[in-house]
Amino acid sequence: MGLPETDGGIVCDALRCGGTQGRKAFELNNDRNLITLMKNSNCSVRLPLRISLLLISAFVLLATSVDVAAQSPTISVRDVVVAEGNSGTTQATFVVALSAASSQTVSCSFATSNGTATAGSDYTGNSGSLSFAAGEVEKPVVVLVTGDTVDEAQETLFLDISNVQNATIDKGRGTGFIIDDDGPTISINDISITEGNSGTKNATFTLTLSGPSVEAIAIRAITAAGTATAASDYNSINLVVIFQPGTVTRTVDVAILGDINLEQNETFTVNLSEPFGTTIADGEGVGTILDDDTLLVVEESGPAPQQAAAIDSLLFTRDPFPVKRIAGWFNFPAGQDTLVLIFAQNLRLNQGETAANVVVNLVDANNQNFDVPATDVSAVPNTDLTQIRFRLPDTLAPGTCKVLIKAHGQSSNQGTIRIAP
Numbered sequence: 001m002g003l004p005e006t007d008g009g010i011v012c013d014a015l016r017c018g019g020t021q022g023r024k025a026f027e028l029n030n031d032r033n034l035i036t037l038m039k040n041s042n043c044s045v046r047l048p049l050r051i052s053l054l055l056i057s058a059f060v061l062l063a064t065s066v067d068v069a070a071q072s073p074t075i076s077v078r079d080v081v082v083a084e085g086n087s088g089t090t091q092a093t094f095v096v097a098l099s100a101a102s103s104q105t106v107s108c109s110f111a112t113s114n115g116t117a118t119a120g121s122d123y124t125g126n127s128g129s130l131s132f133a134a135g136e137v138e139k140p141v142v143v144l145v146t147g148d149t150v151d152e153a154q155e156t157l158f159l160d161i162s163n164v165q166n167a168t169i170d171k172g173r174g175t176g177f178i179i180d181d182d183g184p185t186i187s188i189n190d191i192s193i194t195e196g197n198s199g200t201k202n203a204t205f206t207l208t209l210s211g212p213s214v215e216a217i218a219i220r221a222i223t224a225a226g227t228a229t230a231a232s233d234y235n236s237i238n239l240v241v242i243f244q245p246g247t248v249t250r251t252v253d254v255a256i257l258g259d260i261n262l263e264q265n266e267t268f269t270v271n272l273s274e275p276f277g278t279t280i281a282d283g284e285g286v287g288t289i290l291d292d293d294t295l296l297v298v299e300e301s302g303p304a305p306q307q308a309a310a311i312d313s314l315l316f317t318r319d320p321f322p323v324k325r326i327a328g329w330f331n332f333p334a335g336q337d338t339l340v341l342i343f344a345q346n347l348r349l350n351q352g353e354t355a356a357n358v359v360v361n362l363v364d365a366n367n368q369n370f371d372v373p374a375t376d377v378s379a380v381p382n383t384d385l386t387q388i389r390f391r392l393p394d395t396l397a398p399g400t401c402k403v404l405i406k407a408h409g410q411s412s413n414q415g416t417i418r419i420a421p
């Protein structure tokens, strides 16, 4: 059984001593012929010294059960939390508990009393007596809470015990918390905001209660990405909004990041969760970021109206551009016609986009219409310009050719370039 010996005695383990780790369990007596079995101050057993350690261990187990029986347990009433409900009754179950099983019958009386809740309207008063049979450690006491749909503050009632027999009172009062579930409903609105070109501006959402509340209300507001992306189009929020009693509106701000990039209008949401003292009627606020950037073909003065700033990207010559490259310089096969650069404002490729997502639309002097995917779209360093490279179609007619850019679901203004005969 392995009982260790220390300090002239034998120290029992927690189990065998009924929970007192390290307490001395045995002691050699002065006459060396007896040992004393130490259980507690009013329980000791003297034994002849010459009994085996195994027998001592058996006595430990026996004495432990004797000891538990001799101990007086403590008795406590646990607190309970219950949601009120809207009709009928809800059970609030208090538990009256002993600290340990007893071999004696433990009994007590119990009775409810009002805290801020009122017997007869908020709950049904209850009283009576409890009897713990030997070995029993818990007894429930059910109090019926009356449901209603009236907005109220949280309320309390008590369960007290008295006339306790064969136990000592550790916690003689339990508190029942009736959580009101009838607060006003809450909604968040949808808003639109123009993006801006730099820095941030606030998109302000309004949270509205259906009516004033008698108690403080709390709710969590968290942004979620839609077509708009956190950190590039807006800054995320995750916060708790508090309504003091009587307050019916609160606002939350989401910072919108300005840019000069042409985009579709984009959306994100502010979602409500974890309501306290309220229920959610409309928990999704949609924020629409209205793009305010216009895709522009850069124009310059030239011999043709609205002449686009354009150069031959290989030869750096201005228009008019030959469709076929100059014979004798290069011997290009078909489909390798002149590459032209035009310039645009407010255009950056989005993540995942390639140059081919940008299309150059050409309408030539014969009204032939071409959509030509760009072969390169890149920012011009140290400017807000973007250069767009594309190849002239084989059959492009000589004369004035209208050019515009299609990107991000939008079209630019129309410029012109001239095509050489």
Ligand SMILES: [Ca+2]
Pocket (backbone or CB within 6 Å): 084, 085, 086, 087, 147, 148, 149, 150, 180, 181, 182
């Ligand atoms: Ca209710």
Ligand SMILES: [Ca+2]
Pocket (backbone or CB within 6 Å): 084, 148, 149, 150, 151, 152, 180, 181, 182
């Ligand atoms: Ca209520």
Ligand SMILES: [Ca+2]
Pocket (backbone or CB within 6 Å): 195, 196, 197, 198, 258, 259, 260, 261, 291, 292, 293
């Ligand atoms: Ca902008």
Ligand SMILES: [Ca+2]
Pocket (backbone or CB within 6 Å): 195, 259, 260, 261, 262, 263, 291, 292, 293
């Ligand atoms: Ca933009």
